[in-house]
Amino acid sequence: MSDFIESEAEESEEEFEEKDLKPKKTQRFMEEDEEEEEENTEDQDEHGNLRGLIDDDDVEEEEEEERGEPPAGEDSDSGEEVRHRRRKRSFDDYLDDDDLDLIEENLGVKVKRRKKKYSRVKTMDDEGDDDDEKDLIADEIFTGDGDGEGEVEDGEAVDTLHPRDDEEEEDDEESDIDDFIVDDDGQPITKKKGKKFSGYTDAALQEAQEIFGGDFDFAEFDTEAYDHAEEEEEDQDDESWDRPKKQTKRRVSRRSIFEIYEPSELESSHMTDQDNEIRSTDMPERFQLRAIPVKPAEDDELEEEAEWIYRNAFSTPTISMQESTDYLDRGTTTNFSRKGPSTIAKIKEALNFMRNQHFEVPFIAFYRKEYVEPELNINDLWKVWQWDEKWTQLKTRKQNLTRLFQRMQSYQFEQISADPDKPLADSTRPLDTADMERLKDVQSIDELGDVYNHFLLYYGRDIPKMQNAAKGGKKKLKKIKEVSEEDGEEAEVEEEEEEEEQKGPDLKQASRRDMYSICQSAGLDGLAKKFGLTPEQFGENLRDSYQRHETEQFPAEPLELAKDYVCSQFNTPEAVLEGARYMVAMQIAREPLVRHVLRQTFQERAKINIKPTKKGKKDVDEAHFAYSFKYLKNKPVKELSGDQFLKMCLAEEEGLLAIDICIDLVGVKGYGDQTYFDEIKQFYYRDEFSHQVQEWNKQRTLAIERSLQQFLYPQMAKELKNKLIAEAKDNIVKSCCKKLYNWLKVAPYRPDQQVEEDDDLMDESQGKGIRVLGVAFASGRDTPVFCSLINGEGEVVDFLRLPYFLKRRNAWREDEREKKQQDVENLKKFLLSKKPHVVAVSGENRDAHMVMEDIKRTISELEQNSSLPVVGVELVDNELAVLYMNSKKSEADFRDYPPLLRQAVSVARKIQDPLVEFAQVCSTDDDILCLKLHPLQEHVVKEELLSALYCEFINRVNEVGVDVNRAIAHPYTQSLVQYICGLGPRKGSHLLKILKQNNTRLENRTQLVTMCHMGPKVFINCAGFIKIDTASLGDSTDSYIEVLDGSRVHPETYEWARKMAVDALEYDESAEDANPAGALEEILENPERLKDLDLDAFAEELERQGYGNKGITLYDIRAELSCRYKDLRAPYRPPNTEEVFNMLTKETPETFYIGKLITCVVTNIAHRRPQGESYDQAIRNDETGLWQCPFCQQDNFPELSEVWNHFDSGSCPGQAIGVRTRLDNAVMGFIPTKFLSDKVVKHPEERVKPGMTVHCRIMKIDIEKFNVDLTCRTSDLSDKNNEWKLPKDTYYDFDAETDDVKQEEEQKKKQQRTTYIKRVIAHPSFHNINFKQAEKMMESMDQGDVVIRPSSKGENHLTVTWKVADGIYQHVDVREEGKENAFSLGHTLWINTEEFEDLDEITARYVQPMAAFARDLLGHKYFHECNGGDRKKMEELLVRTKKEKPTFIPYYISACRDLPGKFLLGYQPRGKPRIEYVTITPDGFRYRSQIFPTVNGLFRWFKDHYQDPVPGVTPASSRTRTPASVNATPANINIADLTRAVNSLPRNMTSQMFNAIAAVTGQGQNPNTTPAQWASSQYGYSGGSSAGGGGGSSSAYHVFATPQQPMATPLMTPSYSYTTPGQQQAMTTPQYPSSTPQSSHGHHQHSSSTPSSSSSRVRTPQPKASSHTAVDWGKMAEQWLQEKEAERRKQKTPRMTPRPSPSPMIESTPMSIAGDATPLLDEMDR
Structure with missing residues (x-):
């Protein structure tokens, strides 16, 4: 920019005389300054800054020169250059700020004004803070990276071209309008000074037209420039007389392409003067662009x-x-x-x-x-x-x-x-x-x-x-200089110094306000020095790990000594000691040796502890990346791997985790619990036991502790965190580079047959080389398929649109089949006429398989019928093609093409040459970053990632070489030129531009210097990597053709190559007709001759002659002469199975793995076709007389023969074996029937329907078939045993997680009691209150009164609370259906399975009957409070009454507070009390599974049957054996009873029925052989303990006890939830375990969670008790038949629940001897 101003000044001399110009400008400049001083306040400058706060750059340079210190990067002897710059800068005075602003606006670059890059911040007054001075020094030290900011040595890069991060604050003093123009990233454009064109030249016009198009005329802008200048002249007021002509002329010269285009466009197109400087400098472009110059x-x-x-x-x-x-x-x-x-x-x-x-x-x-x-x-x-x-x-x-x-x-x-x-x-x-x-x-x-x-x-x-x-x-020095008469130049410098000194007053001492300064000003330094060790001595002790320096002891106690330092700031001895300890701690923390030792120790010992935040506990599930380290404890940082720490920090930034880095173990007691503080404090101790020494040791300990905890630990943790993040990001960058490397290392596709065999028959437009047909399509069967044919040079020669190619050949609709066939015929014609060597199919989705098969079938038909040469069909990843399709470059290249056709072009080019196609997305828009290189790539600094990726391109492009002539002929390959060694975007485009302007090809490498004017440094760097196709030049040129220009041999070694050729052919070099070039051509035809050369001896000779070590180079030359520019890339290979799977599903092993939770859509039910030998297993229903198919379970066949016809006709779908699903990524899933539910599922269609979305977990992945096996069992989805979830970190803190889960569950319980949604319901009993408020309201209400309130279960539930007795309230859940909105009442109300129309019906038909029954019990003569149904109170009452009346059997009833709606029934027939439950239902009293409508009937039956065994409670002396011993023969079988029972059975009983009956006592066939009857693990093989002490049974049915068998205490009955016909409300049982352990569903395994006590009771036979027991087989058979009929009527599927149960409660449990039924486990679940 200074050159521009100089040129303008030179032009002005033609019209103005300097003597006229200078006074006017100086006068006007001073007047403007005076006006500004009047306009602005006294304390502010023109930019609103406090006057004097910011120094000009001249002041800074002046100070530096006065101090004998050159500006950053300059030597002290560079004063001449400094003066030279000042003379240049003096021209700035001719332009005021408005002029400079206008120049900046037009040029798009900043004009360097009289302000230095880094502003000096000066102290305002005594009350200021000298932290600014620290910033000043820090700027000078840490941002003065570029030595020579103001000068450029020969061949050095200009550091100011690319500002560094440290310089972002440099332009604060500029006008706010400068920030108005922003770049594409929204950042203000900040540019350095640069030259400006002084007029319109043909070169400028041509360059603008080449880049921006030729649809504009400079003449128009000339006219507008004059007009615009005249308008401005009229607005200038009194300024117009000053220099009207110069203003007009200068404004005309400013009108250029810089005003037409945005500065960002000019910068991205490399059109600025800085870019011109880079182009013209003879140094590699990347050397010039480096942030810190190469020196x-x-x-x-x-x-x-x-x-x-x-x-x-x-x-x-x-x-x-x-x-x-x-x-x-x-x-x-x-x-x-x-x-x-x-x-x-x-x-x-x-x-x-x-x-x-x-x-x-x-x-x-x-x-x-x-x-x-x-x-x-x-x-x-x-x-x-x-x-x-x-x-x-x-x-x-x-x-x-x-x-x-x-x-x-x-x-x-x-x-x-x-x-x-x-x-x-x-x-x-x-x-x-x-x-x-x-x-x-x-x-x-x-x-x-x-x-x-x-x-x-x-x-x-x-x-x-x-x-x-x-x-x-410096002032004194200046006076001395004034005395000595120097030349005028020196006087000029001194005059400037004087002016600068007048502007800047002396710096004043600032008063520091930090704690250390306060202590220092209070004179506590002396006390701090008496602690016994200097910080340097302590650091050496710490470094050597022993007390190298003994601690000196001051002969006075600390408190006594502190009294001498008491002052206004520290008015007590304790405060003085506190201040002294702070100073010692700060000095230790700032000691470099201490920091060095601690930094090393911290990095070796540091440990990470992580706990989730409140948000993290909720959001971090197993699908979250932070799941494996959600809780961490004492994980050493040395064991962090890859990008793990960056993930931790990202989770912390999202507010999910709290990370703590510390040096000591956390929560560890005993071994290893000594802290680092305990280790190092001994190095500051004095090992004596006097009181005085101990007091000083205490002060030293406190100082060390403060130094560590307050200063060093936080600083070291922050440092370490930054380093770990940098390592993780570096890992990500390298991973991205590795992935790009693997993409770029692939060589072009090579077909099996010879390429040239049919090229002579093709059109010239087809070109030589590999012809590729790219095929692209989109998702959706209605979208067309586009085909694009490219020739050997990558140019599109033809294309084809196939609108119906995605339709199926066997489509249902005939018109679709016909259209598909028509597309196939069109493709055949296209293939026959164009004869591509390979067809590249875009890997868009799984439809690519179908497209490939159709194309292969088509090609196969052509090969057979039309003798088409073999054409390969390859699947190509379309990620790059999709990126290119959506890029601006593709729009510019193929403006009229639809997007899919552009994608087809890119797919074809990628397989033809991946390197060229990947270079297409290396544009100024940074499109390459849109490639999926790493999941965390967006968290890496963009510039660092781009730089690393470009290095990969540089490596590969220079290995392959670049044909510049091809780049000119085929512009889409021009993007490779920028990666040539020594070149870059600017130099590369400049090279191509020169060749285009000369309208010539590059015929030899020498022309790079002669025609392209390349400097020696750039030429040496790039010459060997620019290859010239010498064979194609042939006779078309008169220039000398150097065959080595087509090889990797560098021009500096051409002579050695010729020497090798001559020696190999044994030519006589001294002969007059010796022709080394001819020898080269002969060697290139017969390279085998080179193998006889002794290259090692040649290398030794070269080294002896001073050419250096060239041993490897000579071997490279020989290899190159054997095959010029041989492609060293890895040969193309088709993608393997795993790559195809990832390509078509767009998944990776990190996103799709075994154990992952997914959602999928059910498509249909899978069946297994019935086999012939299974036809005789049809079952007849005795009630209806109809037959049932054993496979599809259809049960409406009147005759057995129809079941066979059902088989024979094929109408039987077979046995349901599972559910087929479809995942979001088009992978098909299969859920086997046994993995549908934890319960037994016989009919999958009852559980799932087609179109339903289900949650599943992946069990197996078949990548070849694109199929996965899934499970949707609740136990697998919850996976409490972590069998499927991703493995957690080795240092995962399971204890902390368990504590948090428990705490969260307790909190949820509390919230559920209180949270509800307010409802709008008009009913006298309805109140918007919570649980506690309802019970409080009930206190003053009568027994049987009702309160209806919102439920915490959600908006579709209500809770009916009624008063059972004083202090006892039952809460009944009501489910609403048919709601209009969230706040209204549902049209139908349900309590379990019973439907009600409104709340009044619930009150009248459900609550009031139960309230009446409760009143009957409350008024009974044997009712007793027993403290709200306390069992101990009841037992005490029974024992006491029994003692008083030993001949009677006392019994009492009491309302149960723990289980509202139940009453305790306690009685004592003998020596031990027994307690059972009576449940209130709307139909009466339920006792032992029977309903009694009256109290008298209840107690009458109780008195008659109190000695009967309690249903559902297995006696402790049960004879039941484990499944492993089901075939054992008990000694108590009554043969007579058995014969009578068998004779009484119906004749039509099947073998399965006999087996089932036999299994009651373990007789007969093993139940495992009958899958239809014994499929569920619930049928008895997971025993569990009960509250009453009864062990769980291990067979399918109970063995019922006789009076001779002692019964266990019948406390188990009330622990189940009973269901009556009138009320089926589930009451949870506290005694049941809540967890669901994993168990096998086979019959040969017990649940892993079975308590040992229960197992021992189950498996231990008791022969004494069982020897007197006989079984009534006839009655057993009757009961079994009744239960089977009831099961068929209900048509319910037995639940498959692997949880331990007190007894095997299934629907087909036989009636007990007393006629009672065991409660269903399903009832309890409901």
Whole structure:
């Protein structure tokens, strides 16, 4: 921009005289300044900033020069260049701010004004904070990375081209209007100075037309420019007389393409002056674009840097476990790929090539192999390149900090020298050589930060004094210079200095307000020094792990000593000690050695603890990425792997987890519970036992603890967290690069047959090479299929639209079949005429299989009928094609094509050459980031990821080589040119532009210099990678054709290649007719001759002659002469089964795995066809006389023969074996019948219907068939035993999770009691109250009164609460159906299975009858309170009454508070009380499963049957055996009874019935042989303990006890929920276990959760009791038949519940001897 201003000034001289211009401008400039001073307030400048707060850059440079310190990056002897820049900058005075703003607006770049890049922030007054001074110094040290911001050495990059992150704040002082123009990312455009075109040139016009199109005319803009300038002239007021002509002319020159297009468009098109500078500079483009410039280095620095890079990049392992993702290393891929010390020399060589010779990485990797291999591969060289940037940054910052140290040393020396006899104050710490040496030894940015913070702690207060003293010294120096008469130039500089000094007042001492400064100002330094050790000594003790320095003991107690320091800020000795401890803690925390030791220890010992937040407990389920580490305890950071920590941090950012990083174990007692604080405090102790020493030790301990807990631990945790995140992100970047590498390493497709065999018959437009037919389609059978044919050069030659190709050949509709056939015929004609070598089918979805099969069938028919050559059909991943289809580039390339046709083109090009097609998406829009490279790629810095991905392109493109002539002829390949070594987007496009302008081909590499004007550095880098097809040039040119230009041989070694050819052919080089070129051509035809050469001897000779080590290069030349530019990429191979599955389902192993929870849609029920030998298993229903099919369960056949006809006709679908489903990703699923439910399912269609969505878990994946096996059993979905869920972390804190789950369940219970939805129901008994309010309201109501309230179960439930007795209230759940909205009452009301019309009916027909029955019991003469049905009270009452009346059997009844609606019935026939339950129902009293309408009937039956066994409670002396002993013969079988029972059975009983009856006592056939009857594990093989002590039965039925068998205490009966016909309300049983253990459904296994006590009772026979028991077989058979008939009438499926049950309660339980029925387990569930 300064050049532009100079040129403008030169032009103006033609019309104005300088003497006329200068006074006017100076006068006007001063007037404007005066006006601004009047307009603005006294304390603010024109931009609203406080005046004097921001210094101009001249002030800064002036100060730096006065201090003897050049600006960042300059040497001290560069004063001449500084003066030169100042003379240039003086031209800025000719332009005021408005002019500069206008220039910036038109040019799209910022004009550098009289402000320096980094603003000096000055102290405002004494009340300010000198933290600004710290920021100032920090800016100077840590952002002064680019040495030479103001100058560019020969061949160096301009650092200002790409501002770094540290410079984002630099333009705060600019006008707000500058932020108005933003780029595509919404960020303000910030540009540096640049040149501007001074007029319209043909080159500018042509360049604009090439980039933006030629539909605009510069003449129009010329006219508009003049008009626009005239309008502005009229608005100038009194300014118009000043320089009207210059204004007009200057405005005309400003009118350019920069005004036509957005600045972002110009920048993205590389049209700025900075881009022109990059193009013209003879240095690799990527060298110029690096944030920190590449600088030459001496040998000593290279040695030091090589060791530093080796130590940091190749030797030191990562903190977390990061697998070596260097896919070029063929060795181990463990935690870190460590390289040997020999690598250092190779790193040094690489650095020398980069820094001193400006060789780019690909050139070094390909043409300097001898110097870097085998230790360094190309990826290692890129790493060296990146770490060189970090080294340069560290070195620059160290230099800046060293200068600051030196200035502070000088200032201290001056202060001490002024009064040598004055003792040093306690707060003064001399800056000695040890501090300088420590700074010199800094090896990392962390250590540099430690040293800088340590400096600020001790010397931060002195920085303003130091700067003021320096300014005072410079004034004296200026006076001396004035005395000595120098040339005018020197006087001019001094004059500027004087002006600057007038602007900037002296810096004033700021008063610091932090705690350390307060303590320091209170004079507590002296007390802090008496703690016995300096921070440096403590750091050495810590480093050496022993007390190297003994702690000095001050001869006074701390409190006594503290009294001498009491002051206004610290008014008590305790406060003084607190302040002194703070100072000691701060000094220890800032000591670099302490921080270094602690940093190492922290990284080795750090542990991570994670707990979920309230939101995380709810949101982090097993499908969430944070599931495996939801709870963590004491996980070492060294065991973090991959991107795991980044996931943790992402979950923390989302508010799901709370992460704590600490150095000590948490929650561990005993071994290993010693903290790090306990370890290190001994290094600050004095090992004596006097009271005084102990008091000081206590103070030291508190200081150390504060230093760790308040300062060091949080800082180290933050540092470590940042490092772990950086490692995780680096892992992600490398994973992305590896995936891209695998895509790019694939060579073009090669067909089996010869390509050229039929090319002569083709049109010229078809071209030579591989012809590919790309096929693309979209989801949906109604969408057309598009085919695109590309020739060997990748150009589209023809296309085809097949609108009905996705229809099925065997479609139901005839017109669809015909249209499909027509499309097939069209495809045949197309294939016959175009003869592609391969058909590439887009892998869109599973329809791709069908498309491929149809195409293969079509090709097969053509091969047989029309002799079509073999055509391959390949499936191609369409991810890249879809991205290209939606990109701006595809719209520009194929504007008239529909999107699917563009996708077809991309699919074809990808298989033809993947590298070229992937390069299509490397645009300025960063389309390549839309590829799915890694699940977390969007959390990586975009620029870092792009840079790494571009490195992969650079590596591969330079390996393959680029034909520049082909790039010109076929523009879609031009994107490769930017990746050529030495070039870039700007230089590459410039090269193509020159060739286009000259309208010529590149005929040899020499023309890169002669015609394209390429500099030597760029030429050396790029020449070997630009290949020229010398064969295609032929006789079409008069230029010399160098055959080696078509090879990888670099021009610098052409002579060696010719020498090898001559030696191989044994030509005489001294002959006059010797023709090395001819020898080369002959060798290229017969490369076998090269094998006889002794290349090792040749290499030795070259090295002796001073050409260096070229051993590997010579072998590469020989290989290249054998096959020029041989493609080194991996041959194409079709995708394997797993790749096809992932391609078509769009799934990955991370998203689709065994155990994953999914949802799927039911499609149909799967059946197994019946087999012939199974036809005789038909079952006849005795009640209806109809027959039932044993497979499909159809039961309406009047005759057995019709069942057979049903089989024979094929109308029987067979036995249902499972459910077929379809997943979202088009994979088919199958749920076997046994995995439908935990209960037995005989009819799957009763559980699921087609179209229903079900939740399932994946059990098996068949990737070949695209099929998965699923389970939807509740036990599998909940997976409480973690059999299916993803494995959790090794350090998962299960205890904390269990505690949280329990706490959450308790909280839910509390909430369920209180939460409800307010309802709008008009009924006198309805109230919008909760559970507690309802019970409180009931206290004052009468027995039997009702309150209806909302239910906590949801909006479709109500709760009816009625008063059973005082303090006892029953809550009945009412389900609503047919609701109009959430707040209204349902049209039908249900209590269990009984329907009611309204609330009045519920009150009258349900509650009032029960209230009346309850009143009858409450008024009974034997009713007793017993403290609300307390069992102990009841037992005490019975025992007491029995003692009083031993001849009577006492009995009492009492209302049960724990189970409202039930009454305790207690009686004592003998020595032990028995307690049973009587349940109130709307139909009467239910006792032992019988209903009694009256109290008298209840007690009458009770008195007659109280000695009968209680139903459902198995006696403890049961004879039942385990399934393993079902065939055992008990000793108590009554043969006579058995014969009589068998004779009394019906004649039509089947064998299954006999087996079932026999199984009652374990006789006969094993029930396992009859699947129809014994399919459920509920049929008796999971025993469970009961509350009454009865063991669970292990056979299908109970063995009922006789009076001779003692009964267990019948306490089990009330623990079930009984259901009466009138009321089927489920009452939960507290005694039942809540968990559902996993159990097998076979009959040979017991539940794993069966209690041992129960099992022992079940399995232990008691022969004494059983020897007197006989079985009434006739009665048993009758009961069995009755139960089977009842089961058929109900037609219910037995539940398949693997949970342990007290007794095997199934619907077919036989009636007991007393006629009672066992309660159903289903009732309890309801």
